[in-house]
Amino acid sequence: MLLSLCVITKNEEKNIKKCLESVNGILFEKIVVDTGSTDRTVELAKNSGAKVYDFKWIDDFSAARNYAISKAKGDWILFLDADEYIEPEQSLVLKNLVSIADNEKTECIISKLINYTPHPDRKIIQSVTNTIRVFKNLKNIRYVGAIHEVIQSNQNRPLYSLDASESLTVYHTGYSREEIERKDKSKRNLSLLFKELERRPNNSTTYVYIAESLMLNQKFEEAVPYLIQAKEFINNKNKTLLYKIYSNLLSCMCRPTYDLETLKKEYNDAVVFDRDCPDFDYYMGIKLYQLGKYDQAIDYIEISLSKFSSYDYNFESLALSRLNTLYDELRNLYIITEKNHKIVEVCVLLLKLEKYDYKSLYLLINTLKDFEVSINIYNFLFKIYNENTLKDKLYILRVAESLRVKELYNLVLALLTEEEKTNYIQFKEQKENSLEEYQLEAQNLTAVDCFLRGEFYNKKKNINKSLFFHNLSFEKNPQLAQEILPIDHANHNYNYHVEKEADIKKCPLCEKEAKVYSVYNAVTSIDFVNGFNPVRLWMYCEVCEHIFANNIPLEISNLLNNSSSVYERSPNLNLIHLNDEIINRIKQYTKGSNFMEIGIGSGEMLAVALEHGYNVTGIDIRKSLAKNVSDLLEIEINCVDFLDIDIKEEYDVICMGDVLEHLTNPVIAIEKLNGILVEQGIVWISTPNFNSAFSRIVKEDDPMWKVIEHINYFSYDSLSKLLKSKGFEILDYRTSRRYNGSMEVLARKVNKHVMGK
Numbered sequence: 001m002l003l004s005l006c007v008i009t010k011n012e013e014k015n016i017k018k019c020l021e022s023v024n025g026i027l028f029e030k031i032v033v034d035t036g037s038t039d040r041t042v043e044l045a046k047n048s049g050a051k052v053y054d055f056k057w058i059d060d061f062s063a064a065r066n067y068a069i070s071k072a073k074g075d076w077i078l079f080l081d082a083d084e085y086i087e088p089e090q091s092l093v094l095k096n097l098v099s100i101a102d103n104e105k106t107e108c109i110i111s112k113l114i115n116y117t118p119h120p121d122r123k124i125i126q127s128v129t130n131t132i133r134v135f136k137n138l139k140n141i142r143y144v145g146a147i148h149e150v151i152q153s154n155q156n157r158p159l160y161s162l163d164a165s166e167s168l169t170v171y172h173t174g175y176s177r178e179e180i181e182r183k184d185k186s187k188r189n190l191s192l193l194f195k196e197l198e199r200r201p202n203n204s205t206t207y208v209y210i211a212e213s214l215m216l217n218q219k220f221e222e223a224v225p226y227l228i229q230a231k232e233f234i235n236n237k238n239k240t241l242l243y244k245i246y247s248n249l250l251s252c253m254c255r256p257t258y259d260l261e262t263l264k265k266e267y268n269d270a271v272v273f274d275r276d277c278p279d280f281d282y283y284m285g286i287k288l289y290q291l292g293k294y295d296q297a298i299d300y301i302e303i304s305l306s307k308f309s310s311y312d313y314n315f316e317s318l319a320l321s322r323l324n325t326l327y328d329e330l331r332n333l334y335i336i337t338e339k340n341h342k343i344v345e346v347c348v349l350l351l352k353l354e355k356y357d358y359k360s361l362y363l364l365i366n367t368l369k370d371f372e373v374s375i376n377i378y379n380f381l382f383k384i385y386n387e388n389t390l391k392d393k394l395y396i397l398r399v400a401e402s403l404r405v406k407e408l409y410n411l412v413l414a415l416l417t418e419e420e421k422t423n424y425i426q427f428k429e430q431k432e433n434s435l436e437e438y439q440l441e442a443q444n445l446t447a448v449d450c451f452l453r454g455e456f457y458n459k460k461k462n463i464n465k466s467l468f469f470h471n472l473s474f475e476k477n478p479q480l481a482q483e484i485l486p487i488d489h490a491n492h493n494y495n496y497h498v499e500k501e502a503d504i505k506k507c508p509l510c511e512k513e514a515k516v517y518s519v520y521n522a523v524t525s526i527d528f529v530n531g532f533n534p535v536r537l538w539m540y541c542e543v544c545e546h547i548f549a550n551n552i553p554l555e556i557s558n559l560l561n562n563s564s565s566v567y568e569r570s571p572n573l574n575l576i577h578l579n580d581e582i583i584n585r586i587k588q589y590t591k592g593s594n595f596m597e598i599g600i601g602s603g604e605m606l607a608v609a610l611e612h613g614y615n616v617t618g619i620d621i622r623k624s625l626a627k628n629v630s631d632l633l634e635i636e637i638n639c640v641d642f643l644d645i646d647i648k649e650e651y652d653v654i655c656m657g658d659v660l661e662h663l664t665n666p667v668i669a670i671e672k673l674n675g676i677l678v679e680q681g682i683v684w685i686s687t688p689n690f691n692s693a694f695s696r697i698v699k700e701d702d703p704m705w706k707v708i709e710h711i712n713y714f715s716y717d718s719l720s721k722l723l724k725s726k727g728f729e730i731l732d733y734r735t736s737r738r739y740n741g742s743m744e745v746l747a748r749k750v751n752k753h754v755m756g757k
Helices: 016-021 041-047 061-071 088-103 177-183 185-199 204-216 220-233 239-252 260-273 278-290 294-308 323-336 340-353 358-368 374-381 390-402 406-413 418-431 435-442 447-459 463-476 480-484 556-561 575-587 604-611 623-633 666-676 693-701 716-725
Strands: 003-009 029-034 051-054 076-079 108-119 122-136 141-144 150-153 161-163 169-172 501-503 515-521 535-541 546-549 551-553 594-598 615-620 637-639 651-657 677-688 728-735 742-749
Touching (some): 003 061, 003 088, 029 041, 029 061, 061 141, 076 088, 088 108, 088 122, 323 340, 340 358, 358 374, 447 463, 551 556, 594 604, 666 677, 716 742
Parallel strands (some): 003 076, 108 169, 615 637, 651 677
Antiparallel strands (some): 108 122
16 A cells, blocks of 8 residues: 655744654655745755645645645555654554555544653653544545644545554644744634634634634633633534533633632533543642642542543543643642652652652652651662662662761662762762752742742852742742832832743854853843843853853844833933043044944933034934934934944944943944944943952942843953954053943054954
8 A cells, every 4th residue: 555645834844854754664755735934844845755845825724735635646645744753663553554444444544642842851741632644545535624624524424444543653742832932823723713713603613722722822711711602502422522622611710710619610510521531530629729628639639540541532631641740739739738658659659650750759758757767768669779770779869868868878878889989979969950959949939939049049159050940930920020029119010921032152252152150030120121031141251251141032122122211211411521521531542523322321422422523423222212312412313223224434433332231242243333433443332341340349239230131241351352353452441430330441443344254
C-alpha cells in the first residue's frame, strides 16, 4: 500500500523539517500545501523531499486540507499538522497498521494524540485524546468545517475504523504557550469560529471551540456562556462533546469568581451523565482545596485518582495531563491535614515513578524522621534506591544533610569510597543552586516573602536565586505591587503580566558572552513604565566593563515613544545655570554654530543653546516631550528614534544628555554621531556611571538599577573605549552635577568612521 503524507503550512520553519522527516522510509510521497509563508518553510519542505503547492488562504482549513488530498496519489493518507510528528521508531508500526486496515476493508485508523509542551529533558503533557490522522484516499472522504475541521464520509455514515490508539501516537506541540503566542492562535481561531457561528448558529461544536479558544487566552468567565449555550444545543448522542462541555465548565468554575454551589450544580449534572469520569471529581476536589475545605478536597481527589487507571478516555482530558500535579496537590493536602502515613504513601509512589524527584525524597525523609529511627529510614530508602549506585547515595546524602538528619547522613556516608566522597563534594556544589532547592524553599512562602528573598539574595550576590524569587513573587500574586507599595505610589495598582521580551546574553559593545550581575524589582521605582517586565536582570561584560539589561521588550521603541512622566514634561529651571556651564566648556573647543540635542528632556539645554546664538535642532523619541518643547520654544522638534532617522546635515556640536543608556544599540549611535559631526566636531555625553563615587557608596541602593527604561549602564572605561574605537578623542571628564552617579564626557571627532566597521 502506498502512503502519502499531507501537511498544510504557513510560517512553520521551526517545525516542518521534524514533521516531514519523522516518517521517512515508509512514504510514497510528501505533499505540502503552503498558504502564504514568508519564512523558510517552503525551502525546508523542498529540501526534505516534499512536493510543494501554493494555496490562497480563504479562512477555511478544510478547503486547504482537501486541496492537499487532491494532490495525493497514494492509496492511504497520513495527514499531520506541521507542528505534529510521529516518533521514528513508530514508522514500521504505522506501515503495518495501514496493511492491516487495508486488508480489513476499514477506511481510517484511530491513533492517540498527545498535546505537550517541549521541555529540555521531558515532554510536559497537556492533554491526551484519540484522533484520525490516517485514512484511505477515497473521493467520498474529505474534511469539513472551516476550523477544527474533521475528516468524514460524505455518505452520511461513520467511517469504518481500526482502533490503534494503544499502538500509534501522534505528538503535537502547537498548543504549548510559546506556539500559541507565536501564531496568535486564540485570536486567529476566534475570528474563524465566529464566522462559522454565523453560518451555523445552533452548532454546539462551534460554541465549544469558541469557549476553548477563550480559555487558551485565560478568559474563563467569557468562555462559560458559550459552554452553557453548547449544552443547550447539543445532541445527547454526541457523548464526546458532552464530556468536553462538562470538563471545560468545571475547569472554568474553579476560578475564584465562581462559588462552590455554582460549580456543584454542574458537577452533579456531570456525574449523572458519567459517574466514572475522573475529571469531574478532580475539579470538585481542586475547588474545595482552594476554599480551604481540605478533608473534603482529599476525598474527591482520592476518588479521582482511583478512577484514572480503569477509565477509557475518548475525549481530550485536561485532568489526565495533570496527573503528576494531582499527586503533588494531594500530598500538599496530606501535609496540611498532618496525615503522615498518607504523605509517605504518595512520596513513595512518586519516587517509584521518578526516584530523583528531589521534593518527594525531601518530604519523605522529613516526615519519617519525626517517628522513625535513622536505621529504619536507611533500610526503607534502600528498597527504592540502590546501595551500589553512586548517584542514589549522593541524592540521599544531599537531602539528609539539608534536613540535618545526622545519623542517616553518617550511615549513607559510610557507604562511600574516598573517591566517591570527593565526587559528593562536587555534586553538592552543583546542587546548591538547583531549581529543586529553590522550589522547596518557596513552597509555603507568600508573594511578599518571595519578593523579600529576591532582594536578600541579590545583596548576597546569589543572582540566579534572586531572579527565581523575584519572578515567583509576581507569579504568586500579579497584584504584588498593592502589597509592597503605599497606596499613593504611582505603581500601586500595577497588575503583572508576561511581556514579550528579547533575551540578550551578549554584550552590545563587543558581542562577547556576559555573566549575570544583579536583579531588581523595578516596580518599586517611580520611573517604572508599564509594558516592561518589572524584574530586571543585569548582565556584566568583563571585556568591556559594561553592564546591560538581559530582558527588554520587543516593542521597546513604541513604549518609549509613548512614555514620559509629568516630571519630565515640567522644565527644571535649576538646570539652566548647569547647562550654561556645559555650553561654555563646549565653546572652548569649537566656534561652530550648528547645534543638535538628542533627547531634549524638557527643553532646558536647547533654551540655553538658543541664548548662546546656536542654530538648534532637537530629536526625541517621545511624542509628548517633542510637542511640549516645540510649543514652549517655538522650534521644530523631530519626534523619531535617533537610530532610525536619516540625517543629511552636519553639526558642530551634538549634546546627548542621559540618552545613551536608553538605546538598544549604543555602538551604532556613536558611529552615527561620528557621521553627522563636522571634522573636529564636539560631542557632549552624560550617562550614569556604575563605577562613580556615588554608586560605589550607595551600592544596590543606586536608583539607576531600577530605572526600567535604562538598558545600558556604562563605566568610564566602557564609554571611553567605545568613543575611541569610533574615531573620537576624550577632551574632558567630570562627575555630573545634574544627576547623582552620572558622568559627563566631552569628546572630539578626530577620524571619520565608516558605519559598521
